[in-house]
Amino acid sequence: MSNAVILDPADRSPAGAQARGVAQAWHRLRRQPSTLFAVVVVAVLVVVAVAAPLLAPYAPEATDFDAPLSGPTADHPLGTADLGQDLLSQLIYGARTALVVAGGSVLVAMLIGVPIGLVLGYKGGWYDRIGSRGLDIADALPGLMVGFVVIAILGRGMAVLVLAIGLVFCMNFARMTRAITLTERKKLYVESAHVSGLRERQIVFGQVLPNLAGPLAVQAAVFLGSAIKVEAALSFLGLGLGDDQPSWGGMLGVAAEHQADQPLMAVAPGIAILLTVLAFNLLGDGINDALSGRRTTGRRRTALLGRQRPPASPTLAEVRAAASAADGTADVAAVDAPPVATAPVGPGRAAADGDADDDRSDAAVLDVRDATIVADRPDGSTVTLVHGVSLRVRRGEILGLLGESGSGKSMLAKAVLGLLPPGVRLTGGSIRLNGTELAGCSERELRAVRGTGLGVVLQNPQANLSPVHTVGRQLVDVLRAHHPLSRRDARARAAELLDLVGVNDVQRRLDQYPYQFSGGMAQRVAIAIALAGEPDLLILDEATSALDVTTQSQVLDLVLDLRDRLGMAIVNITHDLGVAAETCDRVAVLYRGELVEVADVVDLFDRPQQPYTAALLAAHPTADADIDTHDTHHDSHHDSHHDAEVTA
Amino acid sequence: MGKLVAYRLLFAVPQLLVISILVFSLTYLVPGSPAAAMLGTSATPEAIAHVEAQLGLDRPPLERFVEWFGALLTGDLGTSFRAGMPVTDLLAQRLPATLSVVVGGIVVALVLGVGAGVFTGTRPGTLADRLVTGGTVLGLAIPEFWLGLLLTTVFAVQLGWVPIVAWTPLTADPLAWLRGLVLPSLALGVTGGAIIARQTRAAMVTSMSAPYADTLTAAGVPRRTQIARYGVKNALVPVLASTGVTFAILIGVSFVVEKVFALPGLGSLMLTSVIGQDFPVVQGVVLVTATLVIVVNLVIDICYGLINPQARPQ
């Protein structure tokens, strides 16, 4: 479950840690030129609308029968309408109409929609079932149609127009409010508020509503833009305000009639609408980004940096304090040891171990040397996620990669697979698979290795398989990527693979979708997919962490059986000491991107060389009976070793 | 599969029923007497009473509804107060133009939207992505009827490539029908395309960075296969949903755009009926468009069930 921390949004970036809320949102907003543009346009618009009488050279409805449809002149920079009205003045007053109508209608929409959504989302049950059906039915009415009908019933006028457009959008607000309330209501903080005894009213308005404010602001900004479009469309059709009231849509209506002789008349009001709508849309995007701390471009880098937050992960001193607390010994003499991250491995076993020796002729399937992985930060600087780690895995060997969240263990695996997320790169060292260098390989070269050279099984069993394809289809596609097989032969081979990983009733299972598989079964399928290309190296990235213990032991035993039968090398990435103890031949311990030590599994558990490893072992609560004997065992060792290291 | 279709059809029935109740009650929402509203201030009390009797407003609502609904089931939507024609005939005259332009618009929207969405969604963060995504932001903001004005001004008025009044019924001349639809479909499809493009892009990015994408990549499935087979199919789920929404929006917008292209569609009929408060016609137009949207969403939901196995009833 360590991914809960990893997937946190980038709210923990150092810049954001200082100030939150409005100040932080403003800080992010400033870094986005498009949002800044939007703010400027909206500000100009507001000024123009407020100061229209001062800015406009003429009254908007003032006619000049000497110069109807004049085209641009010195007196009328944008020309005149069919009764000689000044188009620039109309444009300026049009801003007023646009803002008032749009603002009013979004307000109406929120006043109607938000309470409906809150009730449906928070009450749930029958309220929601019937209410949602109502929303579905309302969906069948195109928004503009609602506007037409309201005007048909109530006639034209400012209040009617605002109501008509408000009704167009109120269902969207209701739907969004309902969806968010529904998600928020199920969150633990609402349950905690219940347990604290808070009143329903306090929970809805004090707890849920603040979390709605952001999305509502985004939606309001976007709908302000849409409302301006609807207002323009209705005015264009002559259903907006009275003909004497200047509006951009009305101006376009006149322009449409004089399309042939005055084609330029349509340009200015159209651009005014376009810019305004654009500004509101961009403002919405900007608020959204500022609130979620994410760029909409889909780059995962900021999310990824969330895991590198030095103040949040425990320092070594904390780890040791915890370990001694768990031991029940109050002795914290060793706490002030230098943290592993800054003074890493001494001339201990890790350096002397086979993982770093120079003998490349040895039959290592995977040989990683001095791998360094860095991530780009949005401000241009970089963070090092993995510092010069060296590892080797031989045929038939299971190497455990043990570490807590933020240790860089998964990044290391992704580097081997060539699947580093955007913004994260391998900057140094070499990664050799069967002697072939993978570092710096192109996508095409990597493809030759993937599947046949290595395969991977990731943590979340259901998400590892495409939800909309049958299991058979996915296996067949993988098989056919490696071998020139007919569909029928590929299916037969897929059945064999499923059988190999212990799935029963394979012919029926091949035609089923992933959701029809339990977690353990889905993970077996993922193993089958990884094995389809007969790889020399299998990487398990927390592959059993999401499973129940019974299922976990079944899948791990399957992995051990497969290793015995097929003889591939395996890298087993885990945070679980027990999993490492049960399955690995050797274990590499990682802490904050540094390799702490590598050792034979029995040696590591009996005689940890590094204080961090010892602390981890001491902090591990276990179900088996011999915990006490082991603990005393460790104590005697780790202190002496630790002293030796500090003096060295 | 048959079960899913049956379920969905079963849901469409109450939906249509509720819509027709809403539509029926429209006349009761008019402040004062709708007959007086229709006839204007100069109407005599006799004329008002006559129209009220014609609309059935002198009888109890329930009785009137049963009668109205019964007629509706036989395809009788009443008589237009202004045109003096059966509403059904009026709708039948206007529906082809509206359907043509909306279908044209949806085709443009899907081609532009899915194309741009897949293109940008498979290369997020690149310059090409930012340019095309910037284009979709513009596409969202542009008023369709203004785009229509610009298109006709340039291509019909200035260049003369297409006639200004372009509508030809499909039955009269299929080629001319198609030619006449090009500009309206473009004007209508750009915004819808932008909506679909944004959805598709987001769905593609999610789908291509999902754990199963990593699983397949690591297992050696080539990227092209992954995009074509896995990326697109997984992305289709949200795209379909946005297509349903887009369709409803396009019908509404077509009412505005048809004025620019002088199309004889439902929009101009609705416009004159709204201004003239010709309620039987307004009711008819609302019913027809709502039915269209419901049918399209029904088809979309069934497609959704085809793609997403979990959406099928077990």
Next chain:
Amino acid sequence: MTGTATGTAQGDAPLLDVRDLRVDYDVAGAAGWRRRALTVVKGISFTIAPGETYGLVGESGSGKSTTGRAILRLADVSGGTILVDGQDVATLGRRTPLAYRRDVQAVYQDPAASLNPRHRAGRALTETLARHGLGDRDERRRRAAEAFEQVGLTTEHLTRYPSQMSGGQLQRVAIARALVLGPRLVVCDEAVSALDLSTQAQILSLLTDLQSASGVSYLFITHDLGVVRHVAHRVGVLRGGELVEQGETRQVLDHPRHEYTRSLLAASPASHPEGREERRAERAARRAVTARAATAGATTAQEAA
């Protein structure tokens, strides 16, 4: 300080006495209209004495969290009684008495989710105190600060937002919130499962320290037998909504009587690689037996599709 602590007051009247508890869930049928009841907890009974920690272990779907939710009055009880101090709370109406909220509190698995992301950490405590009418503004702040110190945080943390704290710190805030009212029972639902090993150890020892200081009881719900051995005085093993075995922690874990407990223990990874080949062989043998039993027609706990 581990599970075998002898401070258990066995002779006292139980603080919590759960008898034949049954909980049904209303689940949606196809297309969302038809509903049917699914029994998640099938009549379980256990007691918790004052100052005692009772571990409830089970795999996903065993009903362990639902049991906790029923005791917290967040899930509707379909049958049986939940006696707290001899008073049945299962049959109370819709409203939960404030006094009950004071007595029974909760700490959840995901500390980040159990605090409102838009509120400063201290507000979770002051708001709770205000609801219970405890102290004026300054008094509430003082008590919140005190509670923060109790769980190893500083007053500086009071004004932080959840996103500015680590998982361990957040869990300390959650514990402070649970304890600020001076409850007699705290339901800890997978309270350390989302934490890194080192943080987990700190939180566990914090919980035991607080218990010896205040005499609070814990219902410790977890899937992790190691954690249970570490903190629980007594333990109950849940499977499919039924308690298959309960007793003194050491007794149950060292000398399991029920086959399911035995297989659970066999499946749990050991703390040391020594003897793992034997354990693997034992698991294989155990599976062969259940498979044979399954083919013989018996219904077993085989992993279902």
